[in-house]
Amino acid sequence: MDKGLNNSRKDFPILDQQVNGEPLVYLDNAATTQKPNQVLKTIVSYYQNDNANVHRGVHTLAERATDHYEAARDKVAEFINAANRKSIVYTRSTTESLNWVASSFGNLVVNEGDEIVISQLEHHSNIVPWQQVAQKQHATLKYIDLTTDGELDMDSARRQITDKTKIVAIAQAANVMGVxxxxxxxxxxAHQHGAYMIADGAQAAPHMKIDVQDLDVDFYAFSGHKMLAPTGIGVLYGKQDLLEMMPPVQFGGEMIDFVHHQDASWTELPWKFEAGTPNISGAIALGSAIDYLTKLGMDNIHAYEHELVAYTLPKLLAVDGVTVYGPHDPNKHTGVLAFNMAGLHPHDVATGLDMEGVAVRAGHHCAQPLMEYLNVTATARASFYFYNTQADADKFIQAVTAVKEFFADGIS
Ligand SMILES: Cc1ncc(COP(=O)(O)O)c(C=O)c1O
Structure with missing residues (x-):
């Protein structure tokens, strides 16, 4: 465990540095992950050897760039077990994927008096787009409650999802509650009531095996940068028949079949949604990130992170004055640990931890309705990935204790 899963730490040179005179312990993986040498090399190699625009040239470089870009799509399809590569649309991010489903599909199927059901633990990018649809269509946005443990209350889910529901949109893994x-x-x-199911996979796809056919979701969204790829590349999976009926969101080059002076027709899936020059190197790098994750094995990643959480969570809970949000049973908790320390603002906690070389996030985590629900303004959050080690966990706990003592001394 000292070198990360399968000795993977060596592939991430960024982790080998000092911050404020201390070895860096990077625990902000829910915000974004680091990138291994293999992914960085793919990006450099693409620009050194193959760079050209895709789908529009017949010259060799254009063909190579197109082949790499489309091969990465096949890897994405296999990674989430999509039935068909046509179901994989490249976007900028989870945020863009969810915005596209909401503004295009949502406005198509939601009508006046209908209901959209989300939950109290959603990220803003799975709340605000649905607020927009609800406002535009004069529909109602409803929230599934949480149990006292911070899990989704399935009784509440069964009450909220009714025959009036058209959309159910829920995070598969929560970015604050760690469930x-x-x-x-x-x-x-959702399907029993004739509604469509949309899953926000931003915090799930990087950490566990995803099978969109088994989940039977209608749409699934995730971001490359949270799973070793660069920023600016994301994925929207959709069932093919639903993507077929969904109008394009952006218009221009690449997405057309034919353009007349007054109107135009669209090309086939998935390119119907990919207007303009896409993030070619980002998509190819996402393919490389998927190769890396697949080699490690998603089940191994999941099990390894679980071990880290089982090791860290009891230690964090044992620090006097620390509140951890979400379930306290490590078997129910992901590698996302949101916490507060009595009498301290989370920003002070994060700054104090940074002085010890430990990088965590502090703030509302783009989940203000959840903060309101929990009756807090913000939390600190440590989040693990497979390259973190037991030594990282020890340093984190030691740093939390040091921050507590520092402020206690300062106050007394
Ligand atoms: C659960 C969840 N959904 C959506 C997002 C948005 O992801 P992005 O900023 O990559 O679009 C995040 C980012 O933290 C997230 O944690």
């Missing part, structure tokens, strides 16, 4: 939501069961409930 995995039963998406398959939610999809069944």
């Amino acid at each position: 995995v939501n039963p998406i398959k069961e939610l999809a069944q409930i």
